Every structure is written in C-alpha cells, then in structure tokens.
Amino acid sequence: MLRLLGVIVLVILVSTFITYGLNRVFKKIKFIKYIPALITFIIMVNNVMIARSGKREGFADLAAIIVAMMCFAASVSGLVTALYFDFIYLKMRSK
DSSP states (O other), X not given: OHHHHHHHHHHHHXXXXXXXXXXXXXXXXXXXXXXXXHHHHHHHHHHHHHHHHOOSOXXXXXXXXXXXXXXXXXXXXXXXXXXXXXXXXXXXXXX
C-alpha cells in the first residue's frame, strides 16, 4: 500500500510539473496547459471501462483500476494546477 501511495504522489508531482512547464512555455495560449489533464482523464475513463467489462483474465482488471486511480490523481492535480495558474496566480501577480 505504501508503494502505491508513493507512485500516486510521484504521478501527482509529474503531472504538476508538466502543467507548470506548459504554462511557462505557452503563456499566450491558455488551453495548452489543460491538455495533460484531459489526456489522463480520457485514459482513466478507458481503463475504468476496460475493468468493468470483466472479459480479461487474472489480475488485469485490478491493474486497470490501479492505472485508473493513478490517472485520476494526475488529472485532478493537472487541472488544479492549471486553474491555479489561470486564476489565483494572475491575481496575486497583478497586485
């Protein structure tokens, strides 16, 4: 369980840094920083649908749910970071 938590924290950090990097590179184009969150959300939905089908064998369904959890964490952290840069950071910077 501790390894899974460590991997999820690592995924959150990577997603946050990717969003931060996209924000620094593409300052004029605002929607670019939302793309990692959108991609990980699509992967998450796909893995949940695969796991719910139940047609795979062994622990493949469990692995799909774990990947979906990691993608959910990445999607939420990327979205929160992008919203932070769009709303809170700009207000703090303009003062």
